[in-house]
Amino acid sequence: MSAFERLRLLIQSAAVAVALTVTAWPPAFTDAPPAQSIQTPAGPAAIPLTMPNKDGSLKFGVLGDFGTGEPQQYQMAAQIARVQQQFKFNLMLLVGDNLYGSERPQDFQVKFEIPYKPLLDAGVKFRAALGNHDSREQAKYPKFGMDDQRYYSFTAEGVRFIALESTYPELKQIVWLEKQLKDAREDWKIVYFHHPLYCSAGRHGSDVGLRDKLEPLFVAYNVSVVFTGHDHIYERIKPQKDIVYFVTGSGGKLAPGDLDRNSPITAKGYDAEQAFLVAEIIKDEMTFNAVSRSGKVIDSGKIFRRQGNRPAPSSR
Amino acid sequence: MRPSLALVAVAICATIGCDRKSDTPQSQSPAEIAKEAPVTSKTSPELVHQQSSLVSADSGTVSDFERRVKDFVQLRDTLERDLTKLPDKATPIQIDKHQRELGLAVARSRAQAKLGDIFVPGMQTYIRGVVKRVLSGPEGPQIKASLMDENPMQVQFKVNDRYPDTIPMSTMPPDMLAALPPLEKDLEYRFVGNRLVLLDLQSHLIIDYVTDTFAL
Numbered sequence: 001m002s003a004f005e006r007l008r009l010l011i012q013s014a015a016v017a018v019a020l021t022v023t024a025w026p027p028a029f030t031d032a033p034p035a036q037s038i039q040t041p042a043g044p045a046a047i048p049l050t051m052p053n054k055d056g057s058l059k060f061g062v063l064g065d066f067g068t069g070e071p072q073q074y075q076m077a078a079q080i081a082r083v084q085q086q087f088k089f090n091l092m093l094l095v096g097d098n099l100y101g102s103e104r105p106q107d108f109q110v111k112f113e114i115p116y117k118p119l120l121d122a123g124v125k126f127r128a129a130l131g132n133h134d135s136r137e138q139a140k141y142p143k144f145g146m147d148d149q150r151y152y153s154f155t156a157e158g159v160r161f162i163a164l165e166s167t168y169p170e171l172k173q174i175v176w177l178e179k180q181l182k183d184a185r186e187d188w189k190i191v192y193f194h195h196p197l198y199c200s201a202g203r204h205g206s207d208v209g210l211r212d213k214l215e216p217l218f219v220a221y222n223v224s225v226v227f228t229g230h231d232h233i234y235e236r237i238k239p240q241k242d243i244v245y246f247v248t249g250s251g252g253k254l255a256p257g258d259l260d261r262n263s264p265i266t267a268k269g270y271d272a273e274q275a276f277l278v279a280e281i282i283k284d285e286m287t288f289n290a291v292s293r294s295g296k297v298i299d300s301g302k303i304f305r306r307q308g309n310r311p312a313p314s315s316r
Numbered sequence: 317m318r319p320s321l322a323l324v325a326v327a328i329c330a331t332i333g334c335d336r337k338s339d340t341p342q343s344q345s346p347a348e349i350a351k352e353a354p355v356t357s358k359t360s361p362e363l364v365h366q367q368s369s370l371v372s373a374d375s376g377t378v379s380d381f382e383r384r385v386k387d388f389v390q391l392r393d394t395l396e397r398d399l400t401k402l403p404d405k406a407t408p409i410q411i412d413k414h415q416r417e418l419g420l421a422v423a424r425s426r427a428q429a430k431l432g433d434i435f436v437p438g439m440q441t442y443i444r445g446v447v448k449r450v451l452s453g454p455e456g457p458q459i460k461a462s463l464m465d466e467n468p469m470q471v472q473f474k475v476n477d478r479y480p481d482t483i484p485m486s487t488m489p490p491d492m493l494a495a496l497p498p499l500e501k502d503l504e505y506r507f508v509g510n511r512l513v514l515l516d517l518q519s520h521l522i523i524d525y526v527t528d529t530f531a532l
Contacts, residue, residue: 103412
């Protein structure tokens with residue numbers, strides 16, 4: 001990176017930090033949370049991402065369990081905006097619990113539109129899945145990109161994404177999922193939803209009943225990566241039946257110390273701060289970085305897509 | 317290479333139990349297999365048989381329940397047609413307003429509704445039986461743990477109340493959902509404590525509920 005580029009990023013980062021500190025919190029509503037001074041975490045001038053950042057690649061973020069409206073959410077949001085300046089992702093997957101507590105119209109602003117304004121202004125499209133704290137009416141909210149569907153699929157740059165509603169996994173949805181997976185012609189299939197099939201957190205942990213229903217389909221139809229939330233930690237699971245699972249449930253909420261340090265399924269875990277994830281897909285490789293609220297890259301690696309029945313994923 | 321259907325069948329058989337394997341045609345997909353065995357993913361053949369008998373004995377009760385649900389949906393849809401249609405790009409304010417207006421209209425229109433109007437006593441007994449059977453099956457403890465996960469326990473409500481805005485939705489374990497009678501579009505079952513609630517998504521109202529479906 002040239003000195004000029006470094007300087008430009010530094011100025012941009014500072015501008016976002018100042019803007020968020022001054023204007024974003026507390027929000028201007030009469031019934032908003034009590035005013036409180038927050039500072040965007042200092043962090044390094046440029047976040048030391050290790051993404052290829054190639055032109056024309058699919059770049060996206062993953063965020064979960066975020067809509068608290070509290071300072072920590074805003075601080076995490078500020079870091080996400082900084083990452084987006086360096087790494088121009090234009091898609092953000094939301095793995096549920098998009099709004100905690102009340103869901104009055106102003107809550108959509110306080111807990112979503114204001115903290116993520118820099119992303120919305122930059123043209124980032126959000127695509128939400130619903131969590132157990134989310135009312136179903138969120139599916140009608142245009143900025144969550146759900147087109148009034150509680151489960152849906154879409155394609156971006158040749159990658160098939162499927163969002164599920166895991167709080168209410170009725171048979172109709174499972175049948176729909178299988179059809180989507182069966183008909184998908186894309187090489188990459190990525191599924192995201194709220195409840196983790198594998199997770200080493202103490203509060204909720206793995207949803208084994210849901211796993212019994214979904215995992216056979218993921219295995220049979222060549223899903224490579226699954227993103228979930230629910231537990232308020234970050235965890236990358238060691239490949240299970242060749243599929244890599246992530247828990248990204250600390251976008252706003254956090255359960256410090258909740259991760260089982262001795263879990264045999266953890267490839268990497270982090271519960272000291274809020275975190276989110278960015279990823280980039282180039283041909284058969286997905287590179288990812290998980291970034292914390294203070295701007296540390298807490299996990300990184302590459303995943304190779306599954307190819308037919310050949311085991312492929314490896315990550316570091 | 318696409319996975320062969322045989323492999324798919326083997327995968328699902330491994331999950332749902334090998335004693336069903338010999339009965340499973342290889343041309344079936346996992347979801348089709350799941351559809352055929354909707355009680356629990358690891359249910360013994362005896363349990364399936366028990367449920368079939370119960371469904372058969374109680375089919376009149378369930379049909380009556382379905383008719384009552386259908387009547388409600390008709391009423392709600394009629395009332396909704398009288399409201400201003402939501403625009404495609406509705407704002408949160410418009411969505412919230414529409415839902416609350418519909419909720420008021422529904423509550424007003426069935427102002428006399430009381431506990432047990434839809435889940436009549438026979439249906440309540442049936443539901444308690446289904447819940448008991450699922451929770452006492454081999455996966456019972458796991459299913460109970462799942463439905464108790466963030467289950468909003470001590471919440472007071474009555475029929476026609478709006479589902480409280482500030483409490484999370486309890487997770488419905490797939491095996492429990494599969495055992496309960498299917499619902500019309502935009503209606504859902506949810507547990508609040510040990511009460512099984514019938515929730516209308518369009519109006520966000522509690523339409524009816526069954527108390528004491530399991531021991532806490």
